Amino acid sequence: MINFTDVYKRYPNNYEALSGLSFQLDEGEMAFLTGHSGAGKSTLLKLIALIERSSHGQVLVSNQNLSSLPKRKIPFYRRQIGIVFQDHNLLHDRTVFDNVALPLVIAGENHREIGRRVRAALDKVGLLSKERSLPIALSGGEQQRVGIARAVVNRPPILLADEPTGNLDPDLSREIMQLFEQFNQVGVTVFVATHDIDLIQTMPYRQVILKQGRLA
Amino acid sequence: MLFSLGRLWRQPVASLMTITVIGIALVLPAGLFVLSENMSSLSNRWDSASQITLFLQQDVTPPQAQKLSTEIASWSTIEQVHYQSAQQSLDEFRQLSGLGDLLDSLPNNPLPAIIIVEPTDEKATLSGLVSRLNDLPQVDQAKLDMEWLQRFRSINKMVQRGVSILAILLALSVVLAIGNTIRLAILSREAEIRVMKLVGATDRFIRRPFLYTGFWYGFLGGLFAWITLIFSMGLLSGPVNELAGHYGSDFSLHWFGGFMFLILPIAGATLGILGAWLAVGRHLHQIEPS
Numbered sequence: 288m289i290n291f292t293d294v295y296k297r298y299p300n301n302y303e304a305l306s307g308l309s310f311q312l313d314e315g316e317m318a319f320l321t322g323h324s325g326a327g328k329s330t331l332l333k334l335i336a337l338i339e340r341s342s343h344g345q346v347l348v349s350n351q352n353l354s355s356l357p358k359r360k361i362p363f364y365r366r367q368i369g370i371v372f373q374d375h376n377l378l379h380d381r382t383v384f385d386n387v388a389l390p391l392v393i394a395g396e397n398h399r400e401i402g403r404r405v406r407a408a409l410d411k412v413g414l415l416s417k418e419r420s421l422p423i424a425l426s427g428g429e430q431q432r433v434g435i436a437r438a439v440v441n442r443p444p445i446l447l448a449d450e451p452t453g454n455l456d457p458d459l460s461r462e463i464m465q466l467f468e469q470f471n472q473v474g475v476t477v478f479v480a481t482h483d484i485d486l487i488q489t490m491p492y493r494q495v496i497l498k499q500g501r502l503a
Numbered sequence: 504m505l506f507s508l509g510r511l512w513r514q515p516v517a518s519l520m521t522i523t524v525i526g527i528a529l530v531l532p533a534g535l536f537v538l539s540e541n542m543s544s545l546s547n548r549w550d551s552a553s554q555i556t557l558f559l560q561q562d563v564t565p566p567q568a569q570k571l572s573t574e575i576a577s578w579s580t581i582e583q584v585h586y587q588s589a590q591q592s593l594d595e596f597r598q599l600s601g602l603g604d605l606l607d608s609l610p611n612n613p614l615p616a617i618i619i620v621e622p623t624d625e626k627a628t629l630s631g632l633v634s635r636l637n638d639l640p641q642v643d644q645a646k647l648d649m650e651w652l653q654r655f656r657s658i659n660k661m662v663q664r665g666v667s668i669l670a671i672l673l674a675l676s677v678v679l680a681i682g683n684t685i686r687l688a689i690l691s692r693e694a695e696i697r698v699m700k701l702v703g704a705t706d707r708f709i710r711r712p713f714l715y716t717g718f719w720y721g722f723l724g725g726l727f728a729w730i731t732l733i734f735s736m737g738l739l740s741g742p743v744n745e746l747a748g749h750y751g752s753d754f755s756l757h758w759f760g761g762f763m764f765l766i767l768p769i770a771g772a773t774l775g776i777l778g779a780w781l782a783v784g785r786h787l788h789q790i791e792p793s
Contacts (some may be wrong), residue, residue, distance in 0.1 A: 337793050378695050393708055
């Protein structure tokens with residue numbers, strides 16, 4: 288599903304974030320991406336989300352070669368990937384419902400379908416009763432769950448998360464991880480960058496460990 | 504589309520200021536256009552005024568003058584001839600000048616009899632015709648009443664040229680004003696645009712509401728300009744009618760109200776979309792998720 292072959296990422300200041308990285312994530316697999324800060328976790332996720340492109344090497348996602356994907360196709364590519372951010376990236380002037388609906392509105396879904404799927408996603412993360420609230424009125428854990436609902440609402444085959452539990456206490460973190468597990472159980476490929484080692488040690492999933500831009 | 508109108512509504516002061524700026528920029532060329540069109544129509548009404556006035560010698564008697572005028576009327580280059588006796592000239596002057604008492608005190612009528620000659624439309628023959636008329640023994644002076652009209656027309660042409668230049672400059676300023684407003688709107692929604700791009704929004708999708716916003720600014724600015732124009736014309740038409748009355752003319756301002764009601768909002772909306780397009784095109788690519 289996600290296939291890195293000898294991937295380098297060099298920034299204009301000559302800093303090399305990834306050096307000859309190769310790894311593979313199978314369809315329907317769930318894995319953690321770990322490593323110290325600056326080991327290249329964020330860079331790796333950005334390459335998958337096509338926020339950045341590799342300097343060298345091949346990144347294949349769902350059999351699409353990302354280095355040759357034209358710019359105008361990037362939006363459509365991104366619709367196949369749900370992304371959860373550490374700082375949620377919610378729109379604070381819109382309700383929970385509107386935040387979650389955003390990917391569907393962008394994809395041009397019709398009104399009824401949007402209502403149905405947004406409520407299904409909110410139900411899944413346990414926030415159905417908060418659909419009319421503004422994000423600012425929610426706790427950190429709840430905001431993160433809104434972010435997750437938005438990431439899964441258009442049922443992408445791949446779910447990426449960048450430090451989704453970074454600001455949460457252990458109990459909330461566990462809940463969030465369990466949510467990811469549930470999505471994985473219905474067939475979504477889940478890739479979570481985290482340095483919450485204690486938590487993921489208790490979970491039976493592969494760990495991709497980065498060290499200075501290479502597999503450790 | 505209505506949603507973007509709602510956005511304007513939620514920032515009434517800022518929106519109103521932008522709309523006013525656009526309205527003023529549109530009303531200036533529109534107003535000058537209306538005035539210069541009125542000047543043109545005025546000068547067209549005077550087209551028949553390309554006539555030659557023959558001032559007759561004082562000693563020409565009315566029967567002689569009548570005879571002369573029928574003779575001139577038979578020339579092929581003459582369209583029409585109108586004879587006005589010295590007494591008629593005096594009566595007309597008395598009526599128009601209001602100097603009746605003064606005129607009564609004069610020992611005799613100082614005004615000559617005149618023959619007003621309307622030549623056919625051939626301009627080339629005109630000066631020849633004038634000198635031929637001048638050579639007639641009964642004629643003191645033949646005067647072509649055209650020079651002032653030509654001057655008036657070239658002034659009007661100049662004004663029209665000026666209006667065109669002004670219109671282009673102000674159209675440009677509308678585009679820039681809207682472009683700048685849209686630019687600020689884009690920058691204030693930078694975070695939102697990033698998030699939208701991350702969840703798969705195309706540039707088209709992000710651009711659309713900004714184009715709508717530009718459309719509304721321009722359209723409402725156009726309506727504002729129209730209202731201002733009609734209001735100004737209303738203020739002007741009183742004095743203009745009064746002035747026309749003094750000249751014994753039934754001329755009144757033509758407002759172009761319906762035409763402007765169509766053209767101002769359309770022009771505004773077009774310029775608005777253009778300005779928004781330029782702003783979005785420049786700034787949308789600079790905002791990328793990181």
